Amino acid sequence: MRRLEVAGLSIRLPAGADREYAIADVSLHLDAGEILCVVGESGSGKSVTASAVMGLLAPGLSIAAGSMHLSGEDLRAKSPEAWRALRGRRVAMVFQEPMTALNPLMSVGAQLSEMWRVHLGLDGREAMQRALAALREVNLPDPEGALRAFPHELSGGQRQRVMIAMALALQPEVLICDEPTTALDVTTQAQVLALIRDLQRRHATAVMFITHDFGVVAEIADRVAVMQHGRVVEQGSAQAILTNPSHAYTQALLAAVPVLRAPAPRALSDETVLEVRGLTKTYATRGLFRRRKPVRALDGVSITLRRGATLAVVGESGSGKSTLARCVVGLLGHDGGEIRIAGAPRPKGRRAAARLVQMVFQDPYASLNPRRRAGAQVAQGPIAAGMAPAQAMAEARRLFELVGLDPESVSRFPHEFSGGQRQRIGIARALAMKPEVLVADEPVSALDVSVQAQVLALLRDLQARLGLSILFITHDLRVAAQLCDEVVVMRNGVVEESGPIGAVFAAPAHAYTRSLIEAIPGRALLGG
Amino acid sequence: MRTLRAYLRSPAAMIGSAILLAVVFMALTAGWFFPADPLGLAGRPLQWPGANPRFPLGTDPSGRDIAAQIFHGARISLLIGFVATSIAVLIGIAMGAVAGFYGGFVDTALMRVTEAFQTLPNFLLLLVLVAVFGSTIETVTIAIGLVSWPPVARLTRAEFLTLRTREFVQACRVQGLGDMHLILREVLPNALPPVIVYASVVMAVSILLESALAFLQLSDPNVPSWGNLIGLGRNVLRAEWYVSAIPGVAILLTILGVSLVGQGLNDALNPRLASGR
């Protein structure tokens, strides 16, 4: 008997949405001890499918057709109360965002032990004992301390372990994981993936694993279902789908996955355009009653960017890579060290610095003012620098064309553009100032993989045509390999390793770089 | 346009606008319907509403026409509501914007002042101001504006604090734009919607503060204020309770109108919450 069988499931969206069905005619099945990866880009309906199985559809969504069976029992025939009683006990779920998925006001122990108290009616002490054992099983350091801790006292990876412990508390038949590692750093992601795999094998749990990342798929999947626009377009064994995809969409998705193989090195100019020497930045926390240890975000960082080249700064969260970017563009002041652009110290004045260094931001939805027209936001920098408004607007149109947007769309508002288009506007805005150095802070990490590939191609093309010098901040080594000539690996505010990207990735000298590369999911199958 | 259409669809906004329009109508036509001085003697005192067709709402203990005072009182309430609210909102936005945008020492200093104003009971401060500067309608209006700005400042500051770190504001800094552009063109337009909605609360509170002051006979005795009339009716409360009751209903409806319009604005400006999910 199948652990989970979803057949012909269609879910209707509320009237007025952009399409009629969130998912249409979706059929999936799940056996004991296997991991089914459901892959797709945003809006593909993969998360809706998961909520439907949990019986937790968002208000407004309704099941239009199809059936769902859990170990042969018809879920749709169950009363809401009966469905509730099997949630958490027979089918459990781990969510994407570990930082918000736990109640901030309740201790971890109280939240975890709730599982046994509610479903098995155990008393508080016994439930706590079980909770402690569960925390041990997910390899949390200091499980006794974690039991008493509140969620904000744990790191993202630790919280996700707590979520997994909670989901597996009553050994459910089916575990649904909705992008459980997307918000985590790459080394933490590798650990959490290994943990899920290990626990799943030990308890023969059937896992439905939702992800957008083919690397993760390659790492963990037994079988794969690819979803697009609410439909399953292809389904099969992981091996077959990853090596021999038959559907065009799957092929396109796989082709867009960046590989950790740097192109042949280019001849680089000897001229240095950006030089950072011994940069330090400390975040001091103020407090009268106790002084926290000041955080060294940057500790003697030195980097060199050559004219016309791209320098990747890679590292996990807390490595100081974003602080470095913000210091270079002047959004943050630094405590010590020096930043030289085109041979001179970085000017203090905002306006003088604007001609030298510009920035492309991470979040395409937050980096444009929602209440101002796109063209005006591109033209305002040159206008502030003294260009005539009419000329600046003409320039903005030209830039729109350059980044692959319709020049007529300068008069539109940001909400009329897609995420990838907005990122193009952000690039046009930076280029309008004709900067010596372009700082790109995670410019593609908020984009779907196919859009990501397009934006990377645009940056590569612009660099070739305009001779841009780019400081490229990213957490994703594969993305860095696509675009960059040289690389700097940072950890805890210190540069651990630097050099030509091909050489560093092929033969990392530093153990940390090696661990970063090893943690990249799916290297074995996707090539690396 | 979208906002306007959303506003027109909200039932709260429609009812509120209708009530407010009625009050505005009363204020505009007061001189036409009741050309005589509303505070002048009109007839025999304490006539019940309906008893004399000349006085549909009756007369007060001094023999003045209650209907005339209600119509003319609408002017006072609206005037105080608008002027005091404008003062409070302008001070509040200026304080909140500067504190939130610059942070650091400026923020600490300005927020200390704001806290001082909030620690002091606003009605008590109003009493002190009136005691010191007298109780003409002008001073009362300005005083109400002066005691009502702290919540606006806090709200504006909170909006500025989150907005100033948003990437689009940082992008403008990197583009070399000045602080004035950042504050006025980038941050303020995005910070304004909740402040506009809150302005309706300030207006309601302003009208209530004036009427309470007038009720205690500490406001300008030379203008026909609804609160004043309620205060006068207090002495004859046991038998002729209508003298107090009628102007109270006028205040209640006006505040209700203002609040409903505020709610309608909120529904229109924050569509996510409007659907009620």
Add this chain to the structure above:
Amino acid sequence: MRVLRLALWRLAASLPTLVLILVGMFLLLQLAPGDTVDALMAQMGGGDAAIAEELRRFYGLDLGIAARLGQYLLRLVTLDLGFSAIYGKPVATVILERLPATILLMVSALSFAFSFGMVLGVLAARRVNRWPDTLISTLGLIFYATPSFWFGLMAIVLFSVHLQWLPAGGFSDITRDLTGIAAMLDIARHLVLPTLTLGLIFLAIYLRIMRASMLEVLSLDFVRTARAKGLTETRVVARHVLRNAMLPMITLIGLQAGTMLGGSVVVESVFALPGLGRLAYESVVQRDLNTLLGIVFVSALLVIAINFLVDILYARLDPRISAEN
């Protein structure tokens, strides 16, 4: 420890605020036409300039503003609020006589507004956009729009004059000499209408905030987690949503403490309660600026004390709060 340290830190931070208020008030009152001596002379039915000079020297009014401000602040440290010429007693004594009634009124009005506001807010949020929500929200709007003094008067007309259920004013029945529980019950009976009158607008505010806060929290990720755990809806609300949703309400108590104290001026006047608010009104009418300044000082202390308690409560509820923010 964490909770106490946080609250003490906040308490220390409010000291400059207090100084700011006192200096501001003192300077403001310097602008007032006529001083205590003028008021006193008026009460005595006039007098010659020499006596006025004498009195000014006696009250220290002949010194410069800075010196008087320094003196005033110095005296405040020893809780010496000066002498009320009108009441013929030290200001501190006058205020202490009036304080209990005000504190009692505030505590009862706050309890009434908070508890009913919370319950109604939760009910409305659980039935959002259905008839119980519409009814409760409409009632909230009407309560909010009702001027408290008018509601008080109408309540007197209905409950005291016509139905004769409750007393129309005063703090206790002075015609009867009651002791013990009977006296307490008598005071309670006298406080019913003032409590409703003062609490009504706050009830409306609390219910609106509680409803919005409930809806906000219900949409958060951890509530989805709680549902995915298979908890009943009642348990989800009681154990996970309620406490989170109460945080903005707690904050509001502190923010509105001053407003409530201000409201008691009006309510105490309506019901002839011998409290601080009515004292403030009387001293404005009688131009007793010394007493008025004393009331401002004590009110500020009261608001700071309430905020101290609110901080402790908040920090107990929310483990994320630390002394650094």
